[in-house]
Protein backbone atom coordinates (compact mmCIF):
# COMPACT_ATOMS: atom_id res chain seq x y z
CA UNK A 125 0.00 0.00 0.00
CA UNK A 126 1.11 3.51 -0.73
CA UNK A 127 0.10 6.74 1.04
CA UNK A 128 0.07 8.86 -2.12
CA UNK A 129 -2.28 6.37 -3.84
CA UNK A 130 -4.68 6.49 -0.88
CA UNK A 131 -4.66 10.30 -0.83
CA UNK A 132 -5.24 10.34 -4.60
CA UNK A 133 -8.13 7.89 -4.31
CA UNK A 134 -9.83 10.03 -1.67
CA UNK A 135 -9.08 13.25 -3.57
CA UNK A 136 -10.84 11.71 -6.58
CA UNK A 137 -13.91 11.00 -4.46
CA UNK A 138 -13.56 7.20 -4.22
CA UNK A 139 -14.42 5.21 -1.11
CA UNK A 140 -11.47 3.69 0.76
CA UNK A 141 -11.26 0.06 1.87
CA UNK A 142 -10.98 -0.59 5.65
CA UNK A 143 -7.38 -1.77 5.26
CA UNK A 144 -6.41 1.47 3.50
CA UNK A 145 -7.89 3.45 6.38
CA UNK A 146 -6.03 1.24 8.87
CA UNK A 147 -2.78 1.78 6.95
CA UNK A 148 -3.15 5.56 7.20
CA UNK A 149 -4.19 5.61 10.86
CA UNK A 150 -1.42 3.23 11.95
CA UNK A 151 1.19 4.94 9.77
CA UNK A 152 0.37 8.42 11.06
CA UNK A 153 0.25 7.27 14.69
CA UNK A 154 3.65 5.59 14.45
CA UNK A 155 5.19 8.60 12.69
CA UNK A 156 5.84 6.79 9.39
CA UNK A 157 3.35 9.03 7.61
CA UNK A 158 4.35 12.70 7.98
CA UNK A 159 2.09 15.66 8.87
CA UNK A 160 2.10 16.99 5.30
CA UNK A 161 0.64 13.78 3.86
CA UNK A 162 -1.95 13.47 6.62
CA UNK A 163 -2.88 17.13 6.08
CA UNK A 164 -3.46 16.44 2.38
CA UNK A 165 -5.56 13.39 3.24
CA UNK A 166 -7.66 15.35 5.75
CA UNK A 167 -8.28 18.08 3.19
CA UNK A 168 -9.34 15.43 0.65
CA UNK A 169 -11.81 14.05 3.23
CA UNK A 170 -13.00 17.56 3.98
CA UNK A 171 -13.91 18.11 0.32
CA UNK A 172 -14.97 14.60 -0.76
CA UNK A 173 -16.41 13.18 2.50
CA UNK A 174 -16.53 9.58 3.66
CA UNK A 175 -19.43 7.14 3.57
CA UNK A 176 -20.84 5.45 6.67
CA UNK A 177 -18.64 2.31 6.34
CA UNK A 178 -15.49 4.41 5.96
CA UNK A 179 -16.47 6.51 8.99
CA UNK A 180 -17.12 3.42 11.12
CA UNK A 181 -13.75 1.97 10.04
CA UNK A 182 -11.93 5.24 10.75
CA UNK A 183 -13.52 5.40 14.22
CA UNK A 184 -12.60 1.80 14.95
CA UNK A 185 -8.95 2.05 13.86
CA UNK A 186 -8.51 5.32 15.73
CA UNK A 187 -9.96 3.69 18.84
CA UNK A 188 -7.67 0.68 18.38
CA UNK A 189 -4.61 2.91 17.92
CA UNK A 190 -4.21 2.86 21.71
CA UNK A 191 -5.50 1.28 24.91
CA UNK A 192 -9.01 1.08 26.32
CA UNK A 193 -9.33 2.36 29.86
CA UNK A 194 -10.58 -0.23 32.32
CA UNK A 195 -13.03 1.57 34.60
CA UNK A 196 -14.38 -1.61 36.17
CA UNK A 197 -12.79 -0.49 39.45
CA UNK A 198 -15.39 2.27 39.68
CA UNK A 199 -18.74 1.33 41.18
CA UNK A 200 -21.93 2.22 39.33
CA UNK A 201 -22.84 3.09 35.75
CA UNK A 202 -20.17 5.51 34.54
CA UNK A 203 -21.50 8.19 32.21
CA UNK A 204 -19.32 10.31 29.93
CA UNK A 205 -20.48 13.58 28.39
CA UNK A 206 -18.95 15.17 25.32
CA UNK A 207 -19.72 18.37 23.47
CA UNK A 208 -19.02 18.65 19.75
CA UNK A 209 -17.51 22.05 20.48
CA UNK A 210 -18.87 25.52 20.84
CA UNK A 211 -18.13 29.03 22.01
CA UNK A 212 -18.47 29.71 25.74
CA UNK A 213 -19.38 26.08 26.33
CA UNK A 214 -18.24 25.46 29.89
CA UNK A 215 -20.97 22.93 30.67
CA UNK A 216 -18.57 20.14 31.72
CA UNK A 217 -17.44 22.28 34.66
CA UNK A 218 -21.06 22.56 35.82
CA UNK A 219 -22.70 19.35 34.58
CA UNK A 220 -19.94 17.10 35.95
CA UNK A 221 -20.29 18.31 39.57
CA UNK A 222 -24.11 18.34 39.37
CA UNK A 223 -24.25 14.77 38.04
CA UNK A 224 -21.64 13.63 40.56
CA UNK A 225 -23.65 15.23 43.39
CA UNK A 226 -26.62 13.10 42.24
CA UNK A 227 -24.50 9.94 42.49
CA UNK A 228 -23.39 9.53 38.86
CA UNK A 229 -19.74 8.39 38.73
CA UNK A 230 -18.15 10.93 36.36
CA UNK A 231 -14.85 9.69 34.91
CA UNK A 232 -14.22 12.05 32.05
CA UNK A 233 -11.51 12.63 29.50
CA UNK A 234 -11.62 16.07 27.89
CA UNK A 235 -9.89 17.89 25.07
CA UNK A 236 -8.17 21.18 24.36
CA UNK A 237 -9.50 24.06 22.28
CA UNK A 238 -10.09 23.26 18.63
CA UNK A 239 -10.36 25.96 15.95
CA UNK A 240 -12.49 28.82 17.25
CA UNK A 241 -14.01 26.66 20.02
CA UNK A 242 -12.70 26.25 23.55
CA UNK A 243 -11.65 23.05 25.33
CA UNK A 244 -12.25 21.89 28.92
CA UNK A 245 -8.61 20.99 29.55
CA UNK A 246 -7.43 24.52 28.73
CA UNK A 247 -10.15 25.92 31.00
CA UNK A 248 -9.20 23.64 33.89
CA UNK A 249 -5.52 24.53 33.48
CA UNK A 250 -6.38 28.14 34.25
CA UNK A 251 -7.09 27.02 37.84
CA UNK A 252 -3.82 27.45 39.79
CA UNK A 253 -2.26 24.06 40.53
CA UNK A 254 -4.89 22.00 38.69
CA UNK A 255 -3.44 18.82 37.15
CA UNK A 256 -5.12 17.51 34.00
CA UNK A 257 -3.00 14.40 33.83
CA UNK A 258 -3.12 11.58 36.37
CA UNK A 259 -2.11 7.97 36.71
CA UNK A 260 -5.03 5.69 35.81
CA UNK A 261 -5.25 4.28 39.35
CA UNK A 262 -5.38 7.81 40.87
CA UNK A 263 -8.08 8.74 38.38
CA UNK A 264 -10.17 5.73 39.40
CA UNK A 265 -9.50 6.40 43.08
CA UNK A 266 -10.67 10.01 42.75
CA UNK A 267 -13.93 8.97 41.05
CA UNK A 268 -14.55 6.43 43.81
CA UNK A 269 -13.83 8.89 46.61
CA UNK A 270 -14.94 12.25 45.22
CA UNK A 271 -17.37 11.14 42.51
CA UNK A 272 -15.69 13.02 39.66
CA UNK A 273 -12.36 13.31 37.87
CA UNK A 274 -11.59 15.04 34.56
CA UNK A 275 -8.31 14.52 32.75
CA UNK A 276 -6.81 15.39 29.39
CA UNK A 277 -6.50 12.80 26.69
CA UNK A 278 -3.52 10.67 27.64
CA UNK A 279 -0.99 9.59 25.04
CA UNK A 280 -2.19 5.99 25.08
CA UNK A 281 -5.95 6.64 24.63
CA UNK A 282 -6.78 6.94 20.94
CA UNK A 283 -3.34 8.45 20.15
CA UNK A 284 -4.35 8.65 16.50
CA UNK A 285 -7.06 11.12 17.46
CA UNK A 286 -4.71 13.10 19.66
CA UNK A 287 -2.36 13.65 16.69
CA UNK A 288 -5.05 14.12 14.05
CA UNK A 289 -7.06 16.49 16.30
CA UNK A 290 -4.07 18.81 16.74
CA UNK A 291 -3.34 18.68 13.00
CA UNK A 292 -6.96 19.42 12.02
CA UNK A 293 -6.95 22.40 14.35
CA UNK A 294 -4.27 24.13 12.27
CA UNK A 295 -5.12 22.89 8.77
CA UNK A 296 -8.75 24.10 8.55
CA UNK A 297 -10.06 20.54 8.41
CA UNK A 298 -12.22 20.42 11.52
CA UNK A 299 -15.71 20.83 10.07
CA UNK A 300 -16.38 17.43 8.56
CA UNK A 301 -18.98 14.94 9.74
CA UNK A 302 -16.76 11.84 9.44
CA UNK A 303 -13.72 13.49 11.01
CA UNK A 304 -15.76 14.81 13.95
CA UNK A 305 -17.56 11.47 14.42
CA UNK A 306 -14.37 9.42 14.39
CA UNK A 307 -12.54 11.88 16.63
CA UNK A 308 -15.23 11.96 19.30
CA UNK A 309 -16.36 8.35 19.21
CA UNK A 310 -12.87 6.79 19.02
CA UNK A 311 -11.88 8.38 22.31
CA UNK A 312 -15.28 7.98 23.96
CA UNK A 313 -15.26 4.25 23.19
CA UNK A 314 -11.68 3.94 24.43
CA UNK A 315 -12.40 5.94 27.58
CA UNK A 316 -14.20 3.01 29.16
CA UNK A 317 -17.45 4.50 30.48
CA UNK A 318 -20.72 2.55 30.29
CA UNK A 319 -22.88 5.28 28.78
CA UNK A 320 -22.24 8.36 26.66
CA UNK A 321 -24.14 11.64 26.39
CA UNK A 322 -23.29 13.79 23.38
CA UNK A 323 -24.09 17.49 23.28
CA UNK A 324 -24.22 18.21 19.56
CA UNK A 325 -23.99 21.93 18.95
CA UNK A 326 -25.70 23.56 16.04
CA UNK A 327 -25.45 27.10 14.67
CA UNK A 328 -22.85 29.67 13.71
CA UNK A 329 -20.57 28.88 16.67
CA UNK A 330 -20.66 25.13 16.05
CA UNK A 331 -18.97 22.94 13.50
CA UNK A 332 -22.43 21.91 12.30
CA UNK A 333 -24.19 25.06 11.12
CA UNK A 334 -27.64 23.64 10.33
CA UNK A 335 -29.98 21.56 12.49
CA UNK A 336 -30.14 18.98 9.73
CA UNK A 337 -26.36 18.46 9.73
CA UNK A 338 -26.27 18.41 13.54
CA UNK A 339 -28.96 15.72 13.59
CA UNK A 340 -27.10 13.64 11.01
CA UNK A 341 -23.94 13.87 13.15
CA UNK A 342 -25.88 13.06 16.34
CA UNK A 343 -27.61 10.01 14.84
CA UNK A 344 -24.38 8.62 13.39
CA UNK A 345 -22.54 8.96 16.72
CA UNK A 346 -25.49 7.54 18.70
CA UNK A 347 -25.61 4.54 16.33
CA UNK A 348 -21.87 3.91 16.61
CA UNK A 349 -22.07 4.16 20.41
CA UNK A 350 -25.05 1.84 20.74
CA UNK A 351 -23.60 -0.63 18.21
CA UNK A 352 -20.51 -0.78 20.43
CA UNK A 353 -22.60 -1.73 23.45
CA UNK A 354 -22.63 1.69 25.17
CA UNK A 355 -25.96 3.30 26.00
CA UNK A 356 -25.64 6.50 23.96
CA UNK A 357 -27.87 9.57 23.74
CA UNK A 358 -27.51 12.99 22.16
CA UNK A 359 -28.93 16.44 22.74
CA UNK A 360 -28.94 18.94 19.90
CA UNK A 361 -28.47 22.42 21.37
CA UNK A 362 -28.28 25.91 19.98
CA UNK A 363 -24.92 27.55 19.31
CA UNK A 364 -26.11 30.48 17.20
CA UNK A 365 -24.84 32.77 19.97
CA UNK A 366 -22.21 31.92 22.62
CA UNK A 367 -23.37 29.94 25.63
CA UNK A 368 -23.42 32.16 28.72
CA UNK A 369 -21.50 35.44 28.71
CA UNK A 370 -17.88 34.39 29.26
CA UNK A 371 -15.62 33.21 26.43
CA UNK A 372 -12.01 32.39 27.31
CA UNK A 373 -10.47 29.99 29.77
CA UNK A 374 -10.33 31.57 33.24
CA UNK A 375 -13.36 33.76 32.47
CA UNK A 376 -15.35 30.59 31.78
CA UNK A 377 -14.23 28.91 34.99
CA UNK A 378 -15.47 31.92 36.94
CA UNK A 379 -18.80 31.83 35.13
CA UNK A 380 -19.12 28.12 35.84
CA UNK A 381 -18.61 28.86 39.56
CA UNK A 382 -21.29 31.57 39.40
CA UNK A 383 -23.64 29.10 37.77
CA UNK A 384 -22.96 26.54 40.50
CA UNK A 385 -23.89 29.33 42.95
CA UNK A 386 -27.19 29.73 41.03
CA UNK A 387 -26.10 33.17 39.79
CA UNK A 388 -25.15 32.14 36.27
CA UNK A 389 -26.73 33.08 32.95
CA UNK A 390 -30.11 31.49 32.21
CA UNK A 391 -29.03 29.59 29.08
CA UNK A 392 -26.04 27.85 30.63
CA UNK A 393 -28.07 26.95 33.71
CA UNK A 394 -30.91 25.48 31.65
CA UNK A 395 -28.61 23.40 29.45
CA UNK A 396 -26.48 22.21 32.37
CA UNK A 397 -29.50 20.98 34.35
CA UNK A 398 -30.88 19.21 31.26
CA UNK A 399 -27.57 17.48 30.46
CA UNK A 400 -26.99 16.50 34.08
CA UNK A 401 -30.58 15.18 34.24
CA UNK A 402 -29.94 12.93 31.25
CA UNK A 403 -26.70 11.69 32.81
CA UNK A 404 -28.66 10.82 35.96
CA UNK A 405 -31.14 8.89 33.83
CA UNK A 406 -28.39 7.07 31.87
CA UNK A 407 -26.74 6.10 35.14
CA UNK A 408 -30.04 4.94 36.66
CA UNK A 409 -29.48 6.81 39.94
CA UNK A 410 -31.91 9.06 41.89
CA UNK A 411 -34.82 6.67 41.28
CA UNK A 412 -34.59 6.81 37.47
CA UNK A 413 -33.76 3.09 36.95
CA UNK A 414 -36.42 1.29 34.92
CA UNK A 415 -38.30 4.46 33.93
CA UNK A 416 -39.01 5.20 30.29
CA UNK A 417 -36.96 7.93 28.63
CA UNK A 418 -39.38 10.81 29.17
CA UNK A 419 -40.11 10.00 32.82
CA UNK A 420 -36.49 9.16 33.55
CA UNK A 421 -35.19 12.45 32.10
CA UNK A 422 -37.86 14.42 34.01
CA UNK A 423 -36.88 12.75 37.28
CA UNK A 424 -33.19 13.19 36.50
CA UNK A 425 -33.79 16.88 35.76
CA UNK A 426 -35.49 17.32 39.15
CA UNK A 427 -32.57 15.63 40.91
CA UNK A 428 -30.08 17.80 39.00
CA UNK A 429 -32.00 20.98 39.88
CA UNK A 430 -32.02 19.97 43.54
CA UNK A 431 -28.26 19.27 43.53
CA UNK A 432 -27.66 22.70 42.03
CA UNK A 433 -29.96 24.68 44.30
CA UNK A 434 -28.94 22.91 47.52
CA UNK A 435 -25.27 23.82 46.97
CA UNK A 436 -24.28 20.13 46.77
CA UNK A 437 -22.96 20.61 43.22
CA UNK A 438 -20.78 23.57 44.26
CA UNK A 439 -19.30 21.49 47.08
CA UNK A 440 -18.63 18.70 44.58
CA UNK A 441 -16.85 21.17 42.30
CA UNK A 442 -14.57 22.30 45.13
CA UNK A 443 -13.79 18.74 46.11
CA UNK A 444 -13.04 17.85 42.47
CA UNK A 445 -10.67 20.84 42.08
CA UNK A 446 -8.91 20.00 45.34
CA UNK A 447 -8.57 16.33 44.35
CA UNK A 448 -6.66 17.36 41.22
CA UNK A 449 -4.28 19.72 42.97
CA UNK A 450 -6.18 22.96 42.31
CA UNK A 451 -7.03 25.58 44.87
CA UNK A 452 -10.72 25.26 45.84
CA UNK A 453 -10.58 28.79 47.30
CA UNK A 454 -11.06 30.09 43.71
CA UNK A 455 -14.75 29.41 44.32
CA UNK A 456 -14.76 32.27 46.83
CA UNK A 457 -11.92 34.47 45.58
CA UNK A 458 -11.71 35.25 41.85
CA UNK A 459 -8.48 37.13 42.55
CA UNK A 460 -6.71 33.76 42.78
CA UNK A 461 -7.31 33.11 39.07
CA UNK A 462 -4.93 34.41 36.36
CA UNK A 463 -5.31 38.19 36.13
CA UNK A 464 -5.99 40.01 32.88
CA UNK A 465 -3.36 42.34 31.46
CA UNK A 466 -5.54 44.92 29.72
CA UNK A 467 -9.18 45.37 28.79
CA UNK A 468 -11.13 47.11 26.07
CA UNK A 469 -14.87 47.77 25.74
CA UNK A 470 -16.78 47.48 22.48
CA UNK A 471 -19.73 49.88 22.43
CA UNK A 472 -23.02 50.00 20.52
CA UNK A 473 -23.14 52.53 17.71
CA UNK A 474 -26.93 52.82 17.67
CA UNK A 475 -30.04 52.16 19.77
CA UNK A 476 -31.99 48.94 19.21
CA UNK A 477 -32.19 45.24 20.00
CA UNK A 478 -29.39 42.71 19.60
CA UNK A 479 -30.97 40.63 16.85
CA UNK A 480 -27.92 38.42 16.23
CA UNK A 481 -24.74 37.67 18.15
CA UNK A 482 -22.57 35.54 15.89
CA UNK A 483 -20.95 32.85 18.04
CA UNK A 484 -18.23 31.98 15.53
CA UNK A 485 -17.21 35.61 15.17
CA UNK A 486 -16.92 35.90 18.96
CA UNK A 487 -15.00 32.60 19.04
CA UNK A 488 -12.53 33.90 16.45
CA UNK A 489 -12.16 37.25 18.23
CA UNK A 490 -11.57 35.41 21.51
CA UNK A 491 -8.94 33.22 19.84
CA UNK A 492 -7.22 36.43 18.65
CA UNK A 493 -7.17 37.91 22.17
CA UNK A 494 -4.78 35.04 22.93
CA UNK A 495 -7.35 32.64 24.41
CA UNK A 496 -6.97 30.12 21.53
CA UNK A 497 -4.19 28.70 19.38
CA UNK A 498 -3.19 29.64 15.83
CA UNK A 499 -0.53 26.90 15.62
CA UNK A 500 -0.23 23.50 17.33
CA UNK A 501 2.64 24.60 19.56
CA UNK A 502 1.16 27.97 20.60
CA UNK A 503 0.93 28.81 24.30
CA UNK A 504 -2.41 30.32 25.18
CA UNK A 505 -3.14 33.25 27.47
CA UNK A 506 -5.35 31.66 30.12
CA UNK A 507 -6.69 35.01 31.34
CA UNK A 508 -7.62 36.33 27.88
CA UNK A 509 -11.08 36.31 26.31
CA UNK A 510 -14.34 38.17 26.03
CA UNK A 511 -17.15 38.98 28.44
CA UNK A 512 -20.46 39.63 26.73
CA UNK A 513 -22.44 42.42 28.39
CA UNK A 514 -25.62 41.70 26.42
CA UNK A 515 -27.09 38.77 24.49
CA UNK A 516 -29.52 38.20 21.65
CA UNK A 517 -32.86 39.88 22.38
CA UNK A 518 -31.44 42.53 24.76
CA UNK A 519 -32.17 46.19 24.19
CA UNK A 520 -29.16 48.51 23.99
CA UNK A 521 -28.62 52.25 23.72
CA UNK A 522 -25.96 53.92 21.58
CA UNK A 523 -22.75 53.94 23.66
CA UNK A 524 -23.69 50.95 25.83
CA UNK A 525 -20.94 48.36 26.31
CA UNK A 526 -21.66 45.28 24.17
CA UNK A 527 -18.66 43.28 25.33
CA UNK A 528 -15.27 43.64 27.01
CA UNK A 529 -12.09 42.06 25.67
CA UNK A 530 -9.22 40.98 27.89
CA UNK A 531 -5.63 40.20 26.92
CA UNK A 532 -2.47 41.87 25.60
CA UNK A 533 -3.06 45.49 24.58
CA UNK A 534 -2.10 44.99 20.90
CA UNK A 535 -4.08 41.75 20.53
CA UNK A 536 -7.33 43.12 21.98
CA UNK A 537 -7.19 46.22 19.76
CA UNK A 538 -7.33 44.01 16.65
CA UNK A 539 -9.79 41.50 18.13
CA UNK A 540 -12.21 44.29 19.17
CA UNK A 541 -13.03 45.00 15.50
CA UNK A 542 -13.89 41.33 14.97
CA UNK A 543 -15.99 41.19 18.13
CA UNK A 544 -17.92 44.32 17.09
CA UNK A 545 -18.89 42.59 13.83
CA UNK A 546 -20.57 39.79 15.78
CA UNK A 547 -23.38 42.08 16.96
CA UNK A 548 -26.32 42.94 14.73
CA UNK A 549 -28.47 45.70 16.24
CA UNK A 550 -31.81 46.60 14.70
CA UNK A 551 -35.17 48.06 15.61
CA UNK A 552 -37.09 44.82 16.12
CA UNK A 553 -36.89 42.49 19.10
CA UNK A 554 -36.06 38.98 17.81
CA UNK A 555 -38.08 35.92 18.79
CA UNK A 556 -36.55 33.68 21.44
CA UNK A 557 -34.94 30.59 19.86
CA UNK A 558 -35.18 27.31 21.84
CA UNK A 559 -31.87 26.31 23.41
CA UNK A 560 -32.51 22.57 23.34
CA UNK A 561 -33.69 21.52 19.93
CA UNK A 562 -33.93 17.77 20.14
CA UNK A 563 -33.04 14.76 22.30
CA UNK A 564 -32.01 11.61 20.46
CA UNK A 565 -32.06 8.39 22.43
Ligand code: URA
Nearest residue numbers: 208209303304307308
Ligand atom coordinates in the same frame (compact mmCIF):
# COMPACT_ATOMS: atom_id res chain seq x y z
N1 URA B 1 -14.63 17.43 19.56
C1 URA B 1 -13.76 16.44 19.31
O1 URA B 1 -13.32 15.75 20.22
N2 URA B 1 -13.40 16.21 18.05
C2 URA B 1 -13.87 16.94 17.02
O2 URA B 1 -13.52 16.67 15.90
C3 URA B 1 -14.78 17.97 17.28
C4 URA B 1 -15.14 18.21 18.56
